[in-house]
Amino acid sequence: xxxxxxxxxxxxxPDETAEMLAAVDADSVEDLFDIPESVRFTDEYGLDARTxxxxxxxxxxxxxxxxxxxxxxGRGHYDHxxxxxxxxxxxxxxxxxxxTQYQPEITQGFLQVLFEYQSLLVExxxxxxxxxxxxxxxxxLAEAALLAKRVRQADGTxxxxxxxxxxxxxxVVENYVSGNDLTxxxxxxENGTVNLDALREAVDDDTLFVYAENPSTEGVIEESLHExxxxxxxxxxLFCLGSDPVALSLLQRPVDVGADVVVGDAAVLxxxxxxxxxxxxxxxxxxxxxxxxxxxxxxxxxxAGKRAYTLTLQTREQHIRRERATxxxxxxxxxxxxxxxxxxxxxxxxxxxxxxxxxxxxxxELAAELDDVRGVRAPVNDGHHFREFVAHTxxxxxxxxxxxxxxxxxxxxxxxxxxxxxxxxxxxxxIPDLVAAFEEVA
Amino acid sequence: xxxxxxxxxxxADDAEYEPLLSEKSTEEVEVxxxxxxxxxxxxxxxPDLSEPELVRHxxxxxxxxxxxxxxxxxxxxxxxxxxxxxxxxxxxxPEAAVHPDRSEESVQGTLGLLHGLQEQLKKIGGMDAxxxxxxxxxxxxxxxxxxxxxxxxxxxxxxxxxxxVIPDSAHGTNFASAxxxxxxxxxxxxxxxxxxxLDALEAAVGENTAALMLTNPNTLGLFERxxxxxxxxxxxxxxxxxxxxxxLNALLGRARPGDMGFDIMHFNVHKTFAxxxxxxxxxxxxxxxxxxxxxxxxxxxxxxxxxxxEFFEPDSSIGKVHGFYGNWLVLVKAYAYIARxxxxxxxxxAAKAVLNANYLAEQVEYDVPFEPFHHEFVASAGDQxxxxxxxxxxxxxxxxxxxxxxxxxxxxxxxxxxxxxSKRTLDQLAAAFNAVADESTETIESAPERTTARRIDQTxxxxxxxxxxxxxxx
Numbered sequence: 001x002x003x004x005x006x007x008x009x010x011x012x013x014p015d016e017t018a019e020m021l022a023a024v025d026a027d028s029v030e031d032l033f034d035i036p037e038s039v040r041f042t043d044e045y046g047l048d049a050r051t052x053x054x055x056x057x058x059x060x061x062x063x064x065x066x067x068x069x070x071x072x073x074g075r076g077h078y079d080h081x082x083x084x085x086x087x088x089x090x091x092x093x094x095x096x097x098x099x100t101q102y103q104p105e106i107t108q109g110f111l112q113v114l115f116e117y118q119s120l121l122v123e124x125x126x127x128x129x130x131x132x133x134x135x136x137x138x139x140x141l142a143e144a145a146l147l148a149k150r151v152r153q154a155d156g157t158x159x160x161x162x163x164x165x166x167x168x169x170x171x172v173v174e175n176y177v178s179g180n181d182l183t184x185x186x187x188x189x190e191n192g193t194v195n196l197d198a199l200r201e202a203v204d205d206d207t208l209f210v211y212a213e214n215p216s217t218e219g220v221i222e223e224s225l226h227e228x229x230x231x232x233x234x235x236x237x238l239f240c241l242g243s244d245p246v247a248l249s250l251l252q253r254p255v256d257v258g259a260d261v262v263v264g265d266a267a268v269l270x271x272x273x274x275x276x277x278x279x280x281x282x283x284x285x286x287x288x289x290x291x292x293x294x295x296x297x298x299x300x301x302x303x304a305g306k307r308a309y310t311l312t313l314q315t316r317e318q319h320i321r322r323e324r325a326t327x328x329x330x331x332x333x334x335x336x337x338x339x340x341x342x343x344x345x346x347x348x349x350x351x352x353x354x355x356x357x358x359x360x361x362x363x364x365e366l367a368a369e370l371d372d373v374r375g376v377r378a379p380v381n382d383g384h385h386f387r388e389f390v391a392h393t394x395x396x397x398x399x400x401x402x403x404x405x406x407x408x409x410x411x412x413x414x415x416x417x418x419x420x421x422x423x424x425x426x427x428x429x430x431i432p433d434l435v436a437a438f439e440e441v442a
Numbered sequence: 443x444x445x446x447x448x449x450x451x452x453x454a455d456d457a458e459y460e461p462l463l464s465e466k467s468t469e470e471v472e473v474x475x476x477x478x479x480x481x482x483x484x485x486x487x488x489p490d491l492s493e494p495e496l497v498r499h500x501x502x503x504x505x506x507x508x509x510x511x512x513x514x515x516x517x518x519x520x521x522x523x524x525x526x527x528x529x530x531x532x533x534x535x536p537e538a539a540v541h542p543d544r545s546e547e548s549v550q551g552t553l554g555l556l557h558g559l560q561e562q563l564k565k566i567g568g569m570d571a572x573x574x575x576x577x578x579x580x581x582x583x584x585x586x587x588x589x590x591x592x593x594x595x596x597x598x599x600x601x602x603x604x605x606x607v608i609p610d611s612a613h614g615t616n617f618a619s620a621x622x623x624x625x626x627x628x629x630x631x632x633x634x635x636x637x638x639x640l641d642a643l644e645a646a647v648g649e650n651t652a653a654l655m656l657t658n659p660n661t662l663g664l665f666e667r668x669x670x671x672x673x674x675x676x677x678x679x680x681x682x683x684x685x686x687x688x689x690l691n692a693l694l695g696r697a698r699p700g701d702m703g704f705d706i707m708h709f710n711v712h713k714t715f716a717x718x719x720x721x722x723x724x725x726x727x728x729x730x731x732x733x734x735x736x737x738x739x740x741x742x743x744x745x746x747x748x749x750x751x752e753f754f755e756p757d758s759s760i761g762k763v764h765g766f767y768g769n770w771l772v773l774v775k776a777y778a779y780i781a782r783x784x785x786x787x788x789x790x791x792a793a794k795a796v797l798n799a800n801y802l803a804e805q806v807e808y809d810v811p812f813e814p815f816h817h818e819f820v821a822s823a824g825d826q827x828x829x830x831x832x833x834x835x836x837x838x839x840x841x842x843x844x845x846x847x848x849x850x851x852x853x854x855x856x857x858x859x860x861x862x863x864s865k866r867t868l869d870q871l872a873a874a875f876n877a878v879a880d881e882s883t884e885t886i887e888s889a890p891e892r893t894t895a896r897r898i899d900q901t902x903x904x905x906x907x908x909x910x911x912x913x914x915x916x
Contacts, residue, residue, distance in 0.1 A: 006794075007787045007788075007861060009861070010790060010794040011863070011864040012797075012865065017797065023805075029793040032797060034664075034667065034814045035667075039702045040696065047784045047785050049783055050782060056528055056531070058781060059774070059781070063535055063552070063555065064537055064551060066537045066540055066548065066549050066552055076765070077766065079539075079541065085493060085496065087534070088497075089497070089501070093512075095504050095507060096509070096525075096530075096721070097511045097718050098509035099515065099719045100520075100722040105833070105836055105890050105893040105895045105898060106508040106890075106894065107506075107507050108503075109502075109505065110503070112503055112506075119911040120488065122909075122911075122912050139577075168762050171761035175588055175760060178623070178624065179621070249486055250473060250477070251482060272536075273542075275549075275766065276766020277724065277766075296907070296909055297909070300903035301899050302896040302898045303888070303898075308896075308898045310898045312900065312907060313904055313907060318617070318618035319613075319847075320614065321614075323621035327622075328615055328622050329578070330580045331578040331719070331725040332722055333723045334720055334721040335718075335723065342496070342500060345488075349468075349470070350469075350490065352486060357475050360475065384481065402545075410541065410543075410545070
């Protein structure tokens with residue numbers, strides 16, 4: 001369609017271009033650019049155009065340089081089998097090529113999906129409000145800390161995170177709260193979970209926000225959630241729980257343990273391990289409705305009296321409230337939320353519970369098998385695990401991890417002699433080979 | 443043009459049909475587990491449908507949704523253009539699905555692509571270094587604010603420079619990102635010609651200024667012709683110049699932020715480089731900086747060595763703005779799009795986007811007060827309510843423009859056709875604008891009539907928030 005060397009996606013024929021230029025009374029397109037000569041770019045970027053076929057070959061070739069390794073990696077980012085339904089539906093162009101639903105009358109489809117996604121999170125957390133996505137677990141946690149600053153009556157500046165929180169998450173939270181005079185501190189953990197006595201000592205009336213994860217970064221199921229919630233409440237601090245939709249299908253409901261906010265990465269449903277691309281889960285108590293960050297979809301009626309959905313409470317958002325907005329988020333992760341909602345619907349309530357129970361049984365079995373390997377002790381931490389656990393190796397852990405990688409398996413080296421291993425339905429078939437590789441290298 | 447709502451289950455006015463998952467049509471299952479009871483929930487209640495039912499549910503919903511592939515989407519400042527399909531295939535390749543904790547040695551392809559995109563963006567922005575970590579444009583703005591803060595702190599002026607100057611016409615995210623960084627916002631009034639008022643700028647900047655955030659072309663589609671003077675004023679005051687990349691698509695092949703004196707910029711790769719907007723995301727907001735600021739970039743950065751690609755931590759890194767490396771799949775699509783177009787294609791995209799905006803504006807009967815504009819123009823609906831105009835345009839089976847913003851133009855209709863629309867489509871769009879322009883208040887107030895849903899009561903939605911199935915009982 002287009003002339004040689006132009007954009008392959010601009011449909012103009014030379015005749016049409018000429019006609020349009022005549023209509024706007026211009027001799028050439030360049031006349032339409034009102035850019036002073038002194039800042040005109042007259043050089044070239046030096047980027048050669050390729051055909052579609054060449055581009056595919058180039059990018060596919062680049063990606064093919066990644067090693068084919070079976071991942072037993074987790075620590076906040078997980079791989080579950082994604083049903084074909086998710087890809088098929090989410091790739092429908094009406095969904096993926098649409099924008100934010102500023103005209104609800106012609107975007108009912110996406111709005112309803114997002115309403116369903118919010119409903120899913122409300123059921124999983126027991127909290128009344130869920131937004132329709134933040135970027136990832138780290139930024140959702142950071143937004144929760146900022147929410148605490150807005151909703152808490154008393155003064156308080158301390159944000160407390162468990163010391164085994166991923167350092168990346170801590171860094172993101174530090175950056176997000178840096179403009180609000182809050183301080184981020186970590187409190188001790190023990191056995192992979194919260195050290196309740198140490199937390200009791202750490203929390204004071206200057207504490208704004210107490211965060212805990214279930215399961216923890218080390219894969220241990222937290223058994224003191226009630227106590228943590230009560231402790232936070234005693235000091236008028238917000239209790240924020242980190243989790244994910246699969247874990248929440250089985251584990252204690254956050255609302256029942258006193259959680260005020262739940263954050264996490266919801267992309268454990270719907271996304272493969274996309275190099276860390278995520279979906280920030282964010283749910284909270286109804287009291288905080290007017291202070292919630294991000295987009296909300298609400299049910300309403302249309303002029304014919306029929307159920308209809310629309311973005312709502314937009315006066316909290318940056319495009320209206322500007323510097324007084326509850327968050328600067330605009331583009332969010334709507335399409336990932338769509339994938340998560342589809343995946344959850346495909347599993348249904350029974351399927352979700354079954355998948356979650358599998359995440360309790362698989363690490364138990366794998367840890368027992370690795371414990372039988374000479375030079376390996378697993379799990380290091382007591383208690384129940386979800387998806388993953390820490391194992392001790394007599395040999396230096398980084399060397400064992402490197403040797404395992406050479407055998408085609410990726411695990412985390414998390415200490416001098418500690419490895420962390422994550423098992424899900426996605427890598428389960430490779431368990432025997434992993435155990436054999438451990439026997440080889442450990 | 444085809445109707446997009448043909449999927450309506452029944453055309454009958456009294457149809458009782460409610461889509462499957464929209465209401466509480468759920469199953470409650472008891473939770474049984476090998477875990478102790480006190481560690482688990484009692485039950486889980488969610489819809490429980492067969493896969494065929496779900497497919498029909500979602501296909502129907504997709505048909506009740508308007509996308510760029512459905513029809514023209516001239517939302518000003520949002521840059522909704524056609525998204526090539528092959529980039530989706532690339533992002534879906536299994537080798538792209540790797541865990542973020544993989545060793546650098548085992549993901550050389552991923553690192554190579556990230557490095558390649560960094561290099562592409564450096565050239566396009568005229569910048570010395572780029573981070574790909576911010577997961578959206580606003581996240582890029584926030585990263586840029588943190589970079590400016592780190593820069594001033596390194597010079598011992600962190601506490602003193604506590605203001606960010608932003609024109610009144612700027613995107614709301616600029617204000618929100620500056621506030622998130624802890625800055626006071628100084629709003630800069632626009633001059634009568636819709637551009638930055640140099641006198642007002644002189645008055646606004648000083649020893650407290652950390653940065654000026656500027657969109658160029660601005661939200662009226664106007665190029666800030668005095669950009670060099672603007673840069674001098676800001677730099678002379680010791681401040682930094684930040685470029686909001688929302689409108690970068692108008693400058694491809696014609697001008698580069700780095701050459702204009704900008705110190706920091708963000709790219710909205712989902713806008714400028716035709717990666718799908720996904721109904722509101724994910725996007726990606728890479729940030730480019732000059733050499734002076736490179737040492738502060740988020741950790742990690744990717745570099746190429748003789749042994750291959752590796753991560754490194756910039757000397758005075760601000761840390762991280764995303765838990766991992768940003769929205770990787772979006773970055774794959776952006777890389778492929780840029781590679782596909784190259785110099786000539788990118789330059790042509792800007793040319794045709796500007797031609798299309800000028801041509802469409804010429805055909806539209808509404809007044810366009812500010813010009814010469816580039817890739818977007820802001821018309822005024824005059825005596826009509828811009829929001830009503832938009833609703834009525836839905837009946838003509840086109841997506842309307844952005845309305846009532848920027849506020850500099852009363853009843854604004856902010857229109858950006860992008861380069862992908864043909865003359866024929868632009869003529870149809872103009873016909874829709876012009877038909878509505880001639881219609882009565884009564885007609886446009888009762889619009890839309892031919893859409894999936896009729897006019898939706900937004901006030902009721904806000905007054906009585908019902909945000910989940912659970913709340914529908916109330």
